[in-house]
Amino acid sequence: MVGRNKELEQEVLDWIAAVMEEPLPPGAFEDVLKDGVVLCKLMNKLEPGSVNKIQTSGGSFKLMENIERFQKAAKKYGVPHEEIFQTADLFERRNIPQVVISLYSLGRITQKHPEYKGPSLGPKMAEADKKVWDEDQQRALREGQIGLQMGQNKGATQTGQGAFGNSRHM
Secondary structure (H helix, E strand, O other): OOOOOHHHHHHHHHHHHHHHOOOOOOOOHHHHHOOOHHHHHHHHHHOOOOOOOOOOOOOHHHHHHHHHHHHHHHHHHOOOHHHOOOHHHHHOOOOHHHHHHHHHHHHHHHHHOOOOOOOOOOOOOOOOOOOOOOHHHHHHHHHOOOHHHHOOOOOOOOOOOOOOOOOOOO
8 A cells, every 4th residue: 555645645635635725624634534424515516416426414424425426426537446446445544645636636627627616736737749641651651660679589589598496507
């Protein structure tokens, strides 16, 4: 597991507060986000109506449902499945760095949504620069390779290299 980075955690909290346009409750990163209420409100700011029910009180399972709703909304918003943290990563504090990665990914994905005009998080997303080559250009590129670049090995073999379990003889 990767170590925690307090600067990144604070940067994520600052971004969340800026998006929500209200201060977050004081406390450690995992304590502020643990019940999932802040995360659900964040998703509703990014995409209104994406989380329709937010549990503000109740037992552990009720609060864990908030995190699950956030995860579902984040996936729908465009965060890759591989970058979404598991509920236990946050609620049981098993893998807080993964939570940071997920929120960073969410902040990055907001750049792909033209309707979002708020602050961004992380580096600017790259834009596709697809090249379109006609048939003549493709043929010129294919046939423009000289023979020395083709990877000839002039009969080199691996004889004498030995097999598994044999020692090297020098």
